[in-house]
Amino acid sequence: xxxxxxxxxxxxxxxxxxxxxxxxxxxxxxxxxxxxxxxxxxxxxxxxxxxxxxxxxxxxxxxxxxxxxxxxxxxxxxxxxxxxxxxxxxxxxxxxxxxxxxxxxxxxxxxxxxxxxxxxxxxxxxxxxxxxxxxxxxxxxxxxxxxxxxxxxxxxxxxxxxxxxxxxxxxxxxxxxxxxxxxxxxxxxxxxxxxxxxxxxxxxxxxxxxxxxxxxxxxxxxxxxxxxxxxxxxxxxxxxxxxxxxxxxxxxxxxxxxxxxxxxxxxxxxxxxxxxxxxxxxxxxxxxxxxxxxxxxxxxxxxxxxxxxxxxxxxxxxxxxxxxxxxxxxxxxxxxxxxxxxxxxxxxxxxxxxxxxx
Numbered sequence: 001x002x003x004x005x006x007x008x009x010x011x012x013x014x015x016x017x018x019x020x021x022x023x024x025x026x027x028x029x030x031x032x033x034x035x036x037x038x039x040x041x042x043x044x045x046x047x048x049x050x051x052x053x054x055x056x057x058x059x060x061x062x063x064x065x066x067x068x069x070x071x072x073x074x075x076x077x078x079x080x081x082x083x084x085x086x087x088x089x090x091x092x093x094x095x096x097x098x099x100x101x102x103x104x105x106x107x108x109x110x111x112x113x114x115x116x117x118x119x120x121x122x123x124x125x126x127x128x129x130x131x132x133x134x135x136x137x138x139x140x141x142x143x144x145x146x147x148x149x150x151x152x153x154x155x156x157x158x159x160x161x162x163x164x165x166x167x168x169x170x171x172x173x174x175x176x177x178x179x180x181x182x183x184x185x186x187x188x189x190x191x192x193x194x195x196x197x198x199x200x201x202x203x204x205x206x207x208x209x210x211x212x213x214x215x216x217x218x219x220x221x222x223x224x225x226x227x228x229x230x231x232x233x234x235x236x237x238x239x240x241x242x243x244x245x246x247x248x249x250x251x252x253x254x255x256x257x258x259x260x261x262x263x264x265x266x267x268x269x270x271x272x273x274x275x276x277x278x279x280x281x282x283x284x285x286x287x288x289x290x291x292x293x294x295x296x297x298x299x300x301x302x303x304x305x306x307x308x309x310x311x312x313x314x315x316x317x318x319x320x321x322x323x324x325x326x327x328x329x330x331x332x333x334x335x336x337x338x339x340x341x342x343x344x345x346x347x348x349x350x351x352x353x354x355x356x357x358x
Contacts, residue, residue: 022046116169143159
């Protein structure tokens with residue numbers, strides 16, 4: 001097994017056995033491979049990957065086991081944890097798309113809310129792991145369109161089904177934290193919030209960078225909506241670095257806050273059209289876009305930004321790649337896979353990131 005020495009020295013994950021739920025998804029695939037390169041024994045629990053999933057493109061992540069389990073089914077989750085124990089759990093399994101939450105709201109709540117409840121209940125009742133890190137979203141906050149970044153103790157909310165389900169997920173975490181205390185369990189529950197994560201291999205529908213890449217491959221102009229919407233854009237390896245730092249602290253006896261934001265700095269905010277322009281310039285020939293309004297498309301917040309001051313002060317974390325750099329890395333990964341295999345392209349970027357920023 002290939003291990004990156006700088007990753008292992010920093011996080012000391014050799015001999016650690018981790019579970020990653022949602023490992024067949026975009027962020028789950030990147031996290032699983034990074035943990036493997038850090039020397040950890042990684043197990044995965046998820047639904048079957050989508051046909052276009054990066055999980056299928058990478059093929060050999062190096063994880064020890066991959067189990068197909070629907071977390072909406074409490075009996076299946078209970079069966080999975082009957083004879084399994086881990087040194088920590090990264091919970092990423094979720095319905096992650098805003099538009100799909102409008103089309104499938106019940107499924108979204110069943111997965112994001114009840115799925116999390118099933119998972120936490122099994123782990124706490126059986127002490128299957130000393131900690132669970134639940135990955136939610138920047139959209140958990142009650143968005144009042146302010147310039148200041150939302151902090152961890154700001155009010156939660158959410159108007160659309162996805163945002164509401166993610167806020168409810170955090171209520172589940174709070175409730176099972178109280179249940180753990182009531183039952184005398186020492187399982188620590190922590191939340192990590194990040195949003196608008198981009199990177200190579202994300203081909204989900206109705207996301208800006210994947211939509212652009214699909215259009216680039218097809219040699220047709222990409223259609224963008226909400227060109228003036230401002231978002232913080234970060235490369236997937238930046239929040240993953242935050243999750244690893246948090247996991248290292250959870251492995252120790254240090255006090256850990258209940259939730260951490262891992263969001264880009266102020267200068268990493270760009271509007272949608274600016275992102276499209278940068279992506280087109282990097283792709284080059286035949287890359288272009290058109291702006292089209294869509295009255296049927298649910299409205300989105302114009303401004304959303306979270307403050308990461310707590311992660312900076314408590315974990316020593318910061319966002320390293322600027323928004324233009326994050327876009328460049330995402331587009332370059334796709335271009336690189338025309339010349340080499342997806343896993344090599346992924347490993348190259350993981351190595352470059354951690355050699356530069358650890």
